[in-house]
Amino acid sequence: MTQTQTRSPQQPRPAPAPASTLLGRLSAQNTGLVLAWLLGVAMLVLYLALFAARKSALPGNFELTSTVNNTVPLIFAALGQSFAVLTSGLDLSVGGVMDVSNSLAASQMGTSPGGILLWTVLILLFGAATGLVNGLLVAYGRLQPILVTLGTLAILQGLALKVLPQPGGTTPPALTKALADPDAPYGLILVALACLIWFVARRTSFGMWIYAVGNDRVAARARGVPVRRTLVLAYVTSGTFASAAGIMLAATTTGGDAASGDVFTLTSIAAVVIGGVSLFGGRGSGIGAVLGAFVLTLLINVLFFASVDPLYEPFYEGLFLVLAAAATTLAGYWLRRGQIGRGLR
């Protein structure tokens, strides 16, 4: 199947799964999410096993908390990304928003609680504003998301360099203490918060519209879904989450770097795909994106404990990404047996 961002009405929709059993129906509809859970559990077991084999002990609170803390920026970036992807779009500017947020946090926040709070709000507003620009260009400018966000990505990367020309600056210790304390499970609270936001958003009309728009824009419009407003809101959400991820990245790395967010453009997409959200839109769950972020972080840990040369890391990540995406497709076809011949053209 060639990759087209929008589905034209002539193309047939995938037939609904046979409703023979409840379990069958659930798993067929949420193939990606089920696979993401399986992958997550498998990676966790692998990580624990390797850790135990290397250190002859199970990871303690410190290791687990740092793992969660290191995952938090990606979780927020990926959750934001999933909103854009669910509308059958893509947000490549995630990395750029994180660059700017990270640079701002490291260079402007100061140490006073008032300053920290003010800049946190300002950075979140900046992320929302960037998302608004993306969304307006996609929805009202009728431009392809990949193009729009590629353009804003370049602009944001330039902006980040302007804010923080050299890596440096320090994030206020209070911020690190609040968001990424290795001795207290605040990271877990942030993960819970991300999941809670998803659960709530999913049950609002906006959450429903996102799926409608991602599945079939023309039908959604005919049904009275405000397609454009939904698109704009999806990118605003993605931008806001990305700026939050940038702040958390600054908190975990305790310093600023105008390029440190760049990788998150790709890893957030990878997390979303591994989490079973379809890049064709309309299928998947934000919880999958959160799981995908965990899987990717655990993968890095597993490679570390397997003594893989860090230079080979991109190789395994790339391979893993492709295999996970292929597995999702194949499992989907397998669960919707009888569609195999027709589904694959």
Place this chain on the structure above:
Amino acid sequence: MSTVEHPERGGFALLSRMKPDRRLGLYALAAAIVVFVVGQLIQPGFASASGVKTVLVVASFVGLVAAGQTLVVLIGGIDLSVPWMMNSMAVLLTTAAEGSSLRAAWVVPVVLVAGALLGAVNGLGVAVLAVPAVVMTLGMNGVLQGLTLGLTGGFTCASCGSSAPPVLAGAVNGSVLGIPGQLIIVLLVAVVMTVLLSWTSFGRRIYATGTNPRASALAGVNVRALTIALYALSGLFAALAGILLTAYGGKATLGMGDPYLFQSIAAVVIGGVSILGGRGHYLGALAGSVTLTALISVLLAKDMPDYGRDMVYGVAVLGIALLYGRSERDEA
């Protein structure tokens, strides 16, 4: 799609009678000329013969990568594996040829075939496993990056022979009748691409598939084979660009391909190739690479700092996309 002719006013009748592909290609060409004129006004000597030649040579590398990118974009795909495809093939060239011109005779074809095969793997993933093109080529980029970094140990050391074979450097940097060898190669590619897209049934199949994959499959196009072939060609062109860039600079360095992802996509868009597929021509993308490179050169000549360059890039892509990259009004 936009085969419906839009009635236009006044002296633009000729332009409006043109096929959209050709019109957008002309716009890209006009944009390139405008950039040269503005460059000359800002920096006298910018549009001199030697100045133009320099820009064209630099643009030709983008143009080569854009050839492959155009092909996959024409069927609604995208190739994000370009940076490390170029880089890994460049490293393969220098390490296998060991700086010897004799070895280059068989190493160059091997590298080109390797690029095509790796590209075909991209195509297989997209066409057979139904992995979205973004994911497949992103994964391939990671795989190639990891392999290149891992196998070279992080840097191309002096003893691993990272320098280009002299015969290649001679071919690229030398000139025939005052035209640099590099430009001749790109001109040949442009001719081949034009023939392929405009005068062969292969080209017609590409446009048909890009416009409506299902209809063209029903009309007897083997969409899977076509997809695999186009991604293979994209890999081939990226490998060729990697070889020539190594020959041009004399060395293969890690990270040398990184700028070419953004630039190849930007060139394709500026050249009027629709990112949705089915519309556009390589000649437009080629003009787009010249526009983009000329723009960068003007900014460099003005001592524009890095951040300003990035921002101008972004604004240029968005502005040009808003001018003529918009989709039809049917969906929202």
